[in-house]
Amino acid sequence: MACDYRDRVLEYLRGNIxxxxxxxxxxxxxxxxxxxxGYLEKGKELDIPEAGxxxxxxxxxERVVHFEKGTRRILVFTLVGFVLGWFSITYFTDSFLxxxxxxxxxxxxxxxxxxxxxxxxxxxxxxxxxxxxxxxxFPGRGLLTFLAExxxxxxxxxxxxxxxxxxxxxxxxxxxRRYLKFAAVWAAVVxxxxxxxxxxxxxxxxxxxxxxxxTGFFLATEIRGNGYYEEDKPGGNDTIFRILRDALxxxxxxxxxxxxxVRVPEDELQLQIFLGKHRQDSMICxxxxxxxxxxxxxxxxxxxxxxFSRYMVRYQEDCLESLYDEYDGEETLTDEEIGGxxx
Numbered sequence: 238m239a240c241d242y243r244d245r246v247l248e249y250l251r252g253n254i255x256x257x258x259x260x261x262x263x264x265x266x267x268x269x270x271x272x273x274x275g276y277l278e279k280g281k282e283l284d285i286p287e288a289g290x291x292x293x294x295x296x297x298x299e300r301v302v303h304f305e306k307g308t309r310r311i312l313v314f315t316l317v318g319f320v321l322g323w324f325s326i327t328y329f330t331d332s333f334l335x336x337x338x339x340x341x342x343x344x345x346x347x348x349x350x351x352x353x354x355x356x357x358x359x360x361x362x363x364x365x366x367x368x369x370x371x372x373x374x375f376p377g378r379g380l381l382t383f384l385a386e387x388x389x390x391x392x393x394x395x396x397x398x399x400x401x402x403x404x405x406x407x408x409x410x411x412x413x414r415r416y417l418k419f420a421a422v423w424a425a426v427v428x429x430x431x432x433x434x435x436x437x438x439x440x441x442x443x444x445x446x447x448x449x450x451x452t453g454f455f456l457a458t459e460i461r462g463n464g465y466y467e468e469d470k471p472g473g474n475d476t477i478f479r480i481l482r483d484a485l486x487x488x489x490x491x492x493x494x495x496x497x498x499v500r501v502p503e504d505e506l507q508l509q510i511f512l513g514k515h516r517q518d519s520m521i522c523x524x525x526x527x528x529x530x531x532x533x534x535x536x537x538x539x540x541x542x543x544x545f546s547r548y549m550v551r552y553q554e555d556c557l558e559s560l561y562d563e564y565d566g567e568e569t570l571t572d573e574e575i576g577g578x579x580x
Contacts, residue, residue: 242269318397322344374386377445377518396427445520446535452516455508488542494537497536499538500530506523506525509522524546
């Protein structure tokens, strides 16, 4: 039979209080002394609280299933958004209103985001030689424009359509707090990506402005335009390109910089210059053949040799056909004759 003092002894131990009667009892009761010794060996007696969950197993399982299904649905919606973002540029040619709107959302959103930081028109010569303007993400930068037109809409498409999965899911599980975290992550990713593109454009623009790697020229009159580019295989266009490039750098590379005060805009001719491997960049320049200077797209003024100025004037007169005539008296040269022009 348990000692009547057992509960009182436990209270004494747990409360760490003074109780003369318990202390006197411990001197006389071996059973209670053994209880105290066992307590001291364990360090203390643990009281394990009861679990506070008051629901049912079925309710908990249902919430887990809904969470897993909702998570998969968000992933699927996000992946679909990626695909729609990749093809969003095709909304221009889509004639079906519903798909046109669905496709346009990622592209137009990326366009609005980009225009906040880098909106500018881009001038170029169309096939008939006329000068035209249109808006482009990164004027003259084919690779950056491709990334802005394709990858940025992919990211925005994933964010937009992934958000749609949140809004149509179980609001008790996919709460506003969860969605704000989702949106914040996507906003940070899109802004960092856009910032990286803008930084790359700044670096490339500075390099192009130094005119270090010219790989093509496009000249035009009011009714006609011709391109002359660096090619792997020598030919007519490649030969004219090399003649123009050698004339441009006749006085050395880099070119001599001039003050903007020398400009006489009414005598300037427009010239499109291509730069970089595979002509990945381009810019519209102004050339004054009377004052012998060239102005880059960013306003830097360089002196150009008189020979290069003469070629600009000759193009306006006969589209450089006389340049061929100097060698064989005809408008067209054979491959052998063109190869001889390089020597």
